[in-house]
Every structure is written in C-alpha cells, then in structure tokens.
Amino acid sequence: xxxxxxxxxxxxxxxxxxxxxxxxxxxxxxxxxxxxxxxxxxxxxxxxxxxxxxxxxxxxxxxxxxxxxxxxxxxxxxxxxxxxxxxxxxxxxxxxxxxxxxxxxxxxxxxxxxxxxxxxxxxxxxxxxxxxxxxxxxxxxxxxxxxxxxxxxxxxxxxxxxxxxxxxxxxxxxxxxxxxxxxxxxxxxxxxxxxxxxxxxxxxxxxxxxxxxxxxxxxxxxxxxxxxxxxxxx
Ligand code: C5P
Numbered sequence: 001x002x003x004x005x006x007x008x009x010x011x012x013x014x015x016x017x018x019x020x021x022x023x024x025x026x027x028x029x030x031x032x033x034x035x036x037x038x039x040x041x042x043x044x045x046x047x048x049x050x051x052x053x054x055x056x057x058x059x060x061x062x063x064x065x066x067x068x069x070x071x072x073x074x075x076x077x078x079x080x081x082x083x084x085x086x087x088x089x090x091x092x093x094x095x096x097x098x099x100x101x102x103x104x105x106x107x108x109x110x111x112x113x114x115x116x117x118x119x120x121x122x123x124x125x126x127x128x129x130x131x132x133x134x135x136x137x138x139x140x141x142x143x144x145x146x147x148x149x150x151x152x153x154x155x156x157x158x159x160x161x162x163x164x165x166x167x168x169x170x171x172x173x174x175x176x177x178x179x180x181x182x183x184x185x186x187x188x189x190x191x192x193x194x195x196x197x198x199x200x201x202x203x204x205x206x207x208x209x210x211x212x213x214x215x216x217x218x219x220x221x222x223x224x225x226x227x228x229x230x231x232x233x234x
Pocket of ligand 1: 094096098126127128129130131149150
C-alpha cells in the first residue's frame with residue numbers, strides 16, 4: 001500500500017476488553033489484550049488517517065503516537081463513546097471484546113461470602129454496539145460513515161465451523177467486513193501473532209496467513225481502503 005494512502009480518513013477504532021463491575025473490587029472480564037486494535041490504530045496513523053482509539057482493558061500497551069485515546073471500562077461506556085463519535089468517522093473498526101452481559105446491579109460495598117454459599121449473579125444483556133451502528137448507518141443517521149468492520153473470535157478450526165460461524169455473523173451484524181479469528185488453545189488472545197479470514201459482504205473471503213498483528217492490521221486496512229476507494233469514486 002502507498003504511504004499516506006489514508007490521508008484525511010477519519011477512523012474510529014475500539015480495542016481491548018470491557019469490564020462489568022459486580023462490586024467495588026470485582027468485575028466480569030475477558031482475555032482480550034487489545035493488541036490487534038492498537039496495531040490497527042498504529043498502522044492507520046502511519047498511513048495518514050486521523051485515528052480515535054476507544055480503549056478498554058488491555059495488557060500494558062503504550063498509547064500509539066498521534067492517536068487520540070478515549071479510555072472506557074464498561075460496554076455501556078463504550079456504546080456511549082461510539083454513539084457520540086461514529087457520525088464523525090469515515091471508518092469504524094470494532095476490535096474490542098465487548099461483554100455480552102453485565103450484572104443487573106453493582107453492589108456499593110464488597111460482596112461478602114454468604115453463610116448459605118454463593119449468591120447467584122443476575123445478568124442483563126448489553127446492547128450490540130456493532131449492530132447498533134450498522135442500523136444507524138442504514139437509517140442514514142451517521143452522515144459520513146462509509147465502512148464498518150467487525151471482529152469475530154471463534155473457537156474451533158476451519159473444518160470445525162469457524163468460517164461458517166463467521167459467515168453467519170457477517171450476515172447477522174450487517175457490517176462490510178468481518179475479521180474472523182480462531183481463539184482458544186492459546187490462539188490470538190494476548191499473543192503477538194494472529195491468523196484467520198477476512199470476509200466481505202461482497203462475498204470475497206481472504207485467508208489471512210499466520211503473521212504479526214501489525215501485518216494483519218495492514219491487510220485489514222488494505223481491504224478498508226478498497227471499499228473507501230469504491231465509495232469515493234461513486
Ligand atoms: O457477537 P460477537 O460478540 O461474537 O461479535 C463480535 C463483534 O461484535 C466484535 O466486532 C465486537 O466488537 C462487536 N460487539 C459489539 N457489541 C457487543 C458484542 C460484540 O459491538 N455487545
């Protein structure tokens with residue numbers, strides 16, 4: 001790709017995991033490291049895009065130079081920040097691992113061990129942020145947003161349905177591109193390497209060979225660039 005081929009492109013990227021508090025010291029979380037989202041933010045900046053990175057919990061990652069970083073903790077906060085900013089973005093990449101559920105209530109003080117054993121945790125469903133922005137775009141509410149990218153972390157291998165899950169998820173979410181990666185057994189989460197497939201609503205399916213998350217980022221941005229180019233020339 002050309003250096004600075006994304007000059008002037010406004011990109012909103014989410015990264016890391018959300019944490020859903022139970023009480024002042026405990027939360028429900030996940031194993032996302034944030035590395036793929038940060039790699040995307042760095043690569044997009046190098047290509048000239050202006051990048052806002054909405055960041056949840058990560059392993060200790062330095063803020064990429066030149067990137068506006070907006071910290072969030074919960075899925076609700078992530079949804080609020082994406083809602084505020086998606087209308088100003090040309091590209092939205094949802095690399096964050098968003099908790100599907102949150103505790104119904106957050107205890108004000110530390111939950112004590114009950115005499116009668118563990119207390120059940122009641123959960124509410126978090127909004128699907130990715131589906132929300134696709135729906136908003138389809139209603140014409142996002143103005144400039146042209147390209148929306150989702151991620152799908154699936155357990156299993158290609159023959160074990162990872163690709164089928166990915167195809168179904170692309171259709172369900174309605175985004176333009178879906179990055180499918182196999183997780184579990186030490187794959188993807190927390191590692192520096194990644195592999196998977198890039199599925200597009202155009203029907204194209206590209207295998208992403210095992211490589212660094214930086215390499216993966218540049219493949220993803222190439223595909224985004226193709227879609228931007230297409231929409232700009234029309
Ligand atoms: O359905 P699933 O969680 O596998 O979908 C993953 C994709 O959807 C990711 O791009 C993730 O950022 C996004 N997502 C979301 N809101 C949720 C759950 C997932 O935007 N509540």
